[in-house]
Amino acid sequence: MEFSGVLAMLFIGAIAGWLSGKIMEGRGFGLIGNIIVGVVGAFLAGTIFPALGFGVGGGLLSSIFFATAGAVILLFLIGLIRKA
Template identity: 85%
Template sequence: MEFSSLLAMLIIGAIAGWLSGRIMKGRGFGVIGNIIVGIVGAFLAGTIFPALGFSVGGGMVSSIFFATIGAVILLFLIGLVKKV
């Protein structure tokens, strides 16, 4: 993985984490925690969605969209585990 693609994934993950924290009010972990969840969500979205047949595409907006979906799903799952 090149440095520029790693940097782009981190930036997209940070934006997705911030957005997922705004969407899932009350389930977040603060700004830094949500950014970390967003980065992990971006990675999960990049591996899971193509396996399911969804194309992430090459645009920045579509990457942020899919990463945000991945981060929201991850926040939801963490919230379920955290309650138990």
């Protein structure tokens, strides 16, 4: 992976993590934690959504949208595990 690809992944992950923290109302993990949740959420969305028939598409906005959706799912699952 090229350096610019890593920077784009971190940028999209940071935005997705921040947005998912806002959507899930305070369930974020700070800046670094949100970047990690966003990157993992992007990976989660990239594997789950195509299997369900949703096209991830290309472009910055669609990447941020799907990464945010994956990060929200991840934060929801982490919240379930924390309650158990």
